[in-house]
Amino acid sequence: MNVSPRLRRISPSLTLEITSRAKALQKAGVDIINFAAGEPDFETPEHIKAAARSAIDRGKTHYTPAKGMPELIEAVREKFKRDNGLEYSAGQIIISCGAKHSLYNAFQAICREGDEVIIPSPYWVTYPEQVRLSGAEPVFLETAEEVGFRIDRERLKSLITPHTRALIISSPCNPTGCGYPREDLEYIADLALKEDFILISDEIYEKLTYDNFQVISIASLSREIQERTIVINGVSKSYAMTGWRIGYLAAPEEVAKAISSFQSHSTSNPATPSQFAALAALQGDQSCVEEMRKTFEERRDLMMDRLSGITGLACQRPVGTFYVFPNISFLNKSSREITAELLNEAKIAVVPGIAFGRDTNIRMSFAASAESLGKGLDRFEEYARRR
Numbered sequence: 001m002n003v004s005p006r007l008r009r010i011s012p013s014l015t016l017e018i019t020s021r022a023k024a025l026q027k028a029g030v031d032i033i034n035f036a037a038g039e040p041d042f043e044t045p046e047h048i049k050a051a052a053r054s055a056i057d058r059g060k061t062h063y064t065p066a067k068g069m070p071e072l073i074e075a076v077r078e079k080f081k082r083d084n085g086l087e088y089s090a091g092q093i094i095i096s097c098g099a100k101h102s103l104y105n106a107f108q109a110i111c112r113e114g115d116e117v118i119i120p121s122p123y124w125v126t127y128p129e130q131v132r133l134s135g136a137e138p139v140f141l142e143t144a145e146e147v148g149f150r151i152d153r154e155r156l157k158s159l160i161t162p163h164t165r166a167l168i169i170s171s172p173c174n175p176t177g178c179g180y181p182r183e184d185l186e187y188i189a190d191l192a193l194k195e196d197f198i199l200i201s202d203e204i205y206e207k208l209t210y211d212n213f214q215v216i217s218i219a220s221l222s223r224e225i226q227e228r229t230i231v232i233n234g235v236s237k238s239y240a241m242t243g244w245r246i247g248y249l250a251a252p253e254e255v256a257k258a259i260s261s262f263q264s265h266s267t268s269n270p271a272t273p274s275q276f277a278a279l280a281a282l283q284g285d286q287s288c289v290e291e292m293r294k295t296f297e298e299r300r301d302l303m304m305d306r307l308s309g310i311t312g313l314a315c316q317r318p319v320g321t322f323y324v325f326p327n328i329s330f331l332n333k334s335s336r337e338i339t340a341e342l343l344n345e346a347k348i349a350v351v352p353g354i355a356f357g358r359d360t361n362i363r364m365s366f367a368a369s370a371e372s373l374g375k376g377l378d379r380f381e382e383y384a385r386r387r
């Protein structure tokens with residue numbers, strides 16, 4: 001049976017592929033240290049799990065409105081007000097099956113055939129594929145490691161054409177862990193107004209930031225900017241809830257309305273017990289988030305400390321996420337070759353930078369215990385020394 005050309009263009013997620021390869025080796029008894037994880041290694045906090053159990057026990061196991069239940073939409077509105085200083089009406093919020101689904105809906109809603117979407121590179125693997133699925137074309141904006149992967153203003157301007165429909169902002173960024181300062185966001189916002197394009201702001205790592213880095217939602221810069229921004233967020237990373245599949249977006253009302261209809265014919269509502277869990281996450285005690293954040297920060301320090309001891313290796317200090325993105329060009333091999341050697345010889349799983357558009361780097365996640373990270377870093381150091 002022939003697969004449609006639309007889907008034939010899509011490649012599988014390399015990050016998920018590596019994680020499952022590492023897991024298969026572990027299952028076969030090989031002692032692999034996993035630096036490839038794309039999710040927190042913590043348990044979902046108990047009060048969140050309890051809320052889902054209680055929802056099931058109370059018979060909350062049926063459909064909700066396709067765009068999410070009103071209580072959760074209200075909690076998301078509150079969250080935007082509390083954390084980002086953003087006011088939205090209930091009609092502007094859509095709850096979906098993870099931030100990935102929210103992003104997919106956003107591109108489907110705004111892109112036309114032949115549109116261009118600018119993606120700062122390195123980028124999260126899913127952005128280009130979702131842009132292509134919407135009929136638009138990804139246009140990559142290369143950023144320099146030496147300046148913390150910040151956007152080069154002249155380069156950005158040079159990529160704008162009459163077809164430019166949107167720009168993706170991912171701050172803090174997966175895979176680099178870097179974030180944009182206010183002045184960069186202000187520049188981007190001014191340009192979006194002047195050149196008339198939409199901003200898609202992916203704020204999924206908002207709560208996992210270090211060194212007092214403050215995430216500023218670009219939508220909060222002005223009313224005009226809010227009206228041309230779609231904000232993406234969710235509970236997956238902040239509350240260790242990746243498997244529950246709850247994400248959300250806030251968009252101008254007419255876009256949200258279109259997404260609501262689209263979702264009503266595609267997935268309908270995200271799982272009802274998961275929505276109750278997300279409600280408990282957003283409305284409950286937030287100290288669990290701070291505890292996880294602090295642990296991640298200690299691990300980030302451990303990673304940076306150990307990586308700085310490897311001769312020839314350069315690594316930007318992440319201000320958020322749970323990834324570091326070291327430059328391994330001193331090894332004179334492609335990131336895929338290095339990833340294969342690290343897995344087969346050093347018994348550590350990492351993700352090749354090429355998956356994120358940068359062949360000179362690898363992504364290492366610190367979503368693992370300090371003990372495991374230490375052991376894996378010993379192996380990495382030994383591997384680098386032997387080259």
Ligand SMILES: Cc1ncc(COP(=O)(O)O)c(C=O)c1O
Pocket residue numbers: 038097098099100101124170173174202204234235236237242246247
């Ligand atoms: C930058 C970025 N955005 C969105 C997502 C998707 O999150 P979710 O699990 O809520 O779909 C991820 C997950 O890895 C991510 O790294």
